[in-house]
Amino acid sequence: MNIAFDLRCPSVRAKEIANSICIDYDRPDIIFFQETFNEDATKILCESLQLLYPYIIHSVAPQICGYK
Numbered sequence: 001m002n003i004a005f006d007l008r009c010p011s012v013r014a015k016e017i018a019n020s021i022c023i024d025y026d027r028p029d030i031i032f033f034q035e036t037f038n039e040d041a042t043k044i045l046c047e048s049l050q051l052l053y054p055y056i057i058h059s060v061a062p063q064i065c066g067y068k
Helices: 010-023 039-049 060-064
Strands: none
Touching: 010 039
């Protein structure tokens, strides 16, 4: 799913990404999202994918760097 230069609302894009993953019968075993800065979009991704991917690690870098 190509979203480069997509200026739509991050929440809308997050829903589309999650839906695309959920309906894919050949979905990957592991998913890594890099640079998901929008908190609402991150929440949508986590909540939408938690049934298929029950083990979600969220916001690793801020915790490692001491940010909370």
